[in-house]
Amino acid sequence: ILQIWLDSELICLEITRWVICGLIGFLTGLIACMIDIAVEKLAGYKYLAVKQNIEKYTELGGLSISLILWAVLNSAFVMLGSLAVAFLEPIAAGSGIPQIKCFLNGVKIPRVVRLKTLVIKVFGVICSVAGGLAVGKEGPMIHSGAVVAAGVSQGRSTSLKKDFKIFEYFRRDTEKRDFVSAGAAAGVSAAFGAPVGGVLFSLEEGASFWNQLLTWRIFFASMVSTFTLNFFLSIYHGKPGQLSSPGLINFGRFDSDVSSVFIVFRGVLGALFNIINYWLTIFRIRYIHRPCLQVMEAMLVAAVTATVSFAMIYFSNDCQPLGQDNTEEYPLQLFCADGEYNSMATAFFNTPERSVRSLFHNPPGTYNPVTLGVFTLAYFALAVWTYGLTVSAGVFIPSLLIGAAWGRLFGILLSFIIWADPGKYALIGAAAQLGGIVRMTLSLTVILVEATGNVTYGFPIMLVLMTAKIVGDYFIEGRSRIPGLQSVPFLHWDAPPTSHWLTAREVMSSPVTCFNRVEKVGRIVDVLSNTSTNHNGFPVVSDTTENDEPGKICGLILRSQLIVLLKHKVFVERASSRLSQRRLQLKDFRDAYPRFPPIQSIHVSQDERECMMDLTEFMNPTPYTVPQETSLPRVFKLFRALGLRHLVVVDNENRVVGLVTRKDLARYHVGKDGLEELHLAQT
């Protein structure tokens, strides 16, 4: 009977997990849909207003008024977004991908997955994209998906101060992380219409151990997400049932003729300099950022973007005949002859997504090489300046756009010599640029292949991405790959290659603070209050003898567990005196998750300090242990494969001699001069 009951409970839990994943996918899809529609609407109004204004003043000859109108509109949008981000929730700045990467890696960053962050993020993205900045709305979707996942799976919100009393079983680190993986995947899926790419992104960044059911659920969330987006966008576009927009950015369908693509590889190397330059500039920006003028800077960038765009449109004289199919949404005649439109205006007077698509698909001859060259340079400069501003924005689309522009330029130049389809080169260029900047190679390949909808491009895209990554790594290795988060104990996939000589003995922290099975409350409080040794896990040993020799390991207990125990005053003395008192249950631990009270908030009287606490019942009785001679790569593998946070090092009598934490591992790093120890902030 117990068996069957347990069985059905497990099945219930599993079904609940699936329902939650479905919900995550659905909500993420809805959010993506909302962002897309809002941006389309706002940008549409803006471009319409500016266009009408320009058309009006082209003849009257007061185009500076149009420029001011454009700049003011841009700045106003950006100001709103930037204000919200800077003053309400600074963590919502940027794309949020580094933060999510850290979260999936097992590093906690405060306030990343709160509802408030999500609201600010969505608002910020809409504002900054509508404000015409050189940014995309795809990156933030990943963060949004993750927040949705964290919120839904926990069944409560700290921002709203509301507890729905559901899904209480999932209130612990491992379950939450699994759902956040699903959310991030759903975000990728909605952003690029790439469900498989989403799954691979989550696996690449987070899941340490390939768990089939989990992967399935992640895949389910991704599928639901892209399907929801597709469904609602189709309805919005008035074509229900056609389901032609699986992602926020759609590359359009590429046909299979790639025979000409291969010649482009020589061009990749040239692009890599761009990438490196780009990275260096990012670092420069990082070091000159000011705290409170951020909003001003964002507005300035918005205004400058408008000005540059305007100037380039104004001074360009690249007129193209208006096609009969009228693919351009806002063809701008300006100084062109009747029946022609300004080609530069098309590139700037558009959401970046549209520009990317036209670079991929417009027939050869649509773009003048000079126009394209100037555009690439200008947009590159703008994108570099924009990246790092205090606005919610992604770097995918600008990278794609820059890459597509120079790729197409290269293709056009090449086509003077041999025939070549510049659209294909645009795709390859975009891949190279993106690969150099984002450097999540495997999932990126899949995302791009899914976005192009043609497996034939997979091979060239993969080669380009690999080249970009290798060259990128060569120049950047030695610095943290996540700017701004250098002090975070981020664990990479493998141990540094030359660390075979290091053993657990050299890596571990020692001596370790251990507790006895039955420990005095006073000592526990003292240890937890000691800020210099703020460990999160403590080995429990069989009773230490008087001569301070370490005892045999018999368990591991977490700081959070100790705090809950102290809060409920689960002391040996009390247990015997008050038998009627209800026993501490798993629920008490879950309710406290994830914000356990600090030790200072728990009052322990002098009398109580003399009580004893029996940890036997609450500790993990079989923690993972390794002998001292274990090599670093093996320790590393245990950490990554099992998702450990603490590993107890024992001697051959099973006595505790040390403790390895994530931080101990993250310290070792391959630098220019072989293995280096990093100094991580003590947080």
Add this chain to the structure above:
Amino acid sequence: ILQIWLDSELICLEITRWVICGLIGFLTGLIACMIDIAVEKLAGYKYLAVKQNIEKYTELGGLSISLILWAVLNSAFVMLGSLAVAFLEPIAAGSGIPQIKCFLNGVKIPRVVRLKTLVIKVFGVICSVAGGLAVGKEGPMIHSGAVVAAGVSQGRSTSLKKDFKIFEYFRRDTEKRDFVSAGAAAGVSAAFGAPVGGVLFSLEEGASFWNQLLTWRIFFASMVSTFTLNFFLSIYHGKPGQLSSPGLINFGRFDSDVSSVFIVFRGVLGALFNIINYWLTIFRIRYIHRPCLQVMEAMLVAAVTATVSFAMIYFSNDCQPLGQDNTEEYPLQLFCADGEYNSMATAFFNTPERSVRSLFHNPPGTYNPVTLGVFTLAYFALAVWTYGLTVSAGVFIPSLLIGAAWGRLFGILLSFIIWADPGKYALIGAAAQLGGIVRMTLSLTVILVEATGNVTYGFPIMLVLMTAKIVGDYFIEGRSRIPGLQSVPFLHWDAPPTSHWLTAREVMSSPVTCFNRVEKVGRIVDVLSNTSTNHNGFPVVSDTTENDEPGKICGLILRSQLIVLLKHKVFVERASSRLSQRRLQLKDFRDAYPRFPPIQSIHVSQDERECMMDLTEFMNPTPYTVPQETSLPRVFKLFRALGLRHLVVVDNENRVVGLVTRKDLARYHVGKDGLEELHLAQT
């Protein structure tokens, strides 16, 4: 200096791995290409001959001669293939996917990855497909890819008795398994034009720990494989540069209108009965197979297939007008009026790949529902009978074909009520049928999505596959999922759900045969020769005291290592007497891999039996250990995450009390009545 030297050596190794993966992909693609062309040619000649014969005798009225010709041709092809398989290499029978799954899971099956197996397999597949059996050539590609990988990565072939003296570093289990994963992925990729699906297949079945570089390499192999196939097939078809056939089976491009697809879900349940029926029949066949009449049976099936096909064509009177685009390659007029062709003949008179594609894409009205119904039933019966014959053949294509046929039938029937595109239903039906039979859900979804080239179908395909899997599991769970390999210690992804109560103590084998650090040769030989305890790993303990109390663990040594040590007579006494003797090197172990000599072939004299062997230098000094109280799920996780084969169980004094092997874990299984212990064969 050492640092730099080590660094560059590691980089060299990594580059070598990439080169090998590229080679694997290239060769796998070539093999797929060869099989495809051979089958096309042979089947083309056969159909042409039969068609001319039929046309000749339709008027003369001696159609039985045509029937005999067809049956004889079929039988002849099948006889060749079956003879080769039955007498030269029985392991080449079937698709080989179960064997590869086991190999990736870590279970060794003899002769699976030999060159001879590959040759027979390729020959067998060509014969059985050309012989008109209801089989496909896709499944065997996975096996072929794996064999290629094993051969290339080891740099030698046992079948050819040739050692190329390259890639010697990779001659060990872990490296070989990694390459075989890549090979299997390349096989999937070539078969379905689905590189991502291939990677997921390998991960789902094999890789226990998500290793980023490994995944990258697998992906690379897949990409190269599909690209090679695409490239050469394009040249063969006379359209170089078009690259339109990334896989052996191409579904053709589906457009995005899926609004009508959703109604089909109700139909899935009906199909599931098919699937279950199918499985039961498979099991029946398994139990009535005879050893030497296999070839006869295969020929009989081939003849019957021809007869049934012929009868159905003969008695059907479903004539369809000949389209002006002439998509049918062998339109057969038979008794139809001029300008019309026999529609039943199209279904049978074709390679199954073509039939699947026409079921998906032919416009509504191409097929008569009665024709389709009869065809489905007949083909189903034939496929059930064929599966399990001693021929190399896959079950993918027949499943797809049956599924597509009933799906289309359902779609046609439905279209009497509401409008519906039967091609879409054919796709969904194919997915359901395949899902019920093959049951590798995640990778299968991706494979099908990649094969259709449209992400929009992902969601319905996934839902159908999940339903099919759940229903399938419900009926089949409790039996092994790999027919014919019931006794293999196959580890599933998770521990059985209700095994939390079991601890390592209850699962482990005990007592364990341990060796001392310095052990008497005689004892080692005795232990290794003892056939009743053929363990592969032995804990090494610090010297046991006389009272037989188990010693403290200090290492783990493998049977294969001991055998190499014995063969080279690495005895303590000799080391001191012959200082000039060269030391045993890693190379000696590698050269012996993977066919270590049996203990019986090593002669140890009576004198030598008294010598001592020092194992300290050769054992693994830090084996993974767990305390006795560790729960079964935790032990399971360690095994899967770290790819363990032996786990030493120790008490809290670090003394060996037991050893958990894969077999101990695979014994526990959830059956109808809760947890069951399986009795595994002692092999």
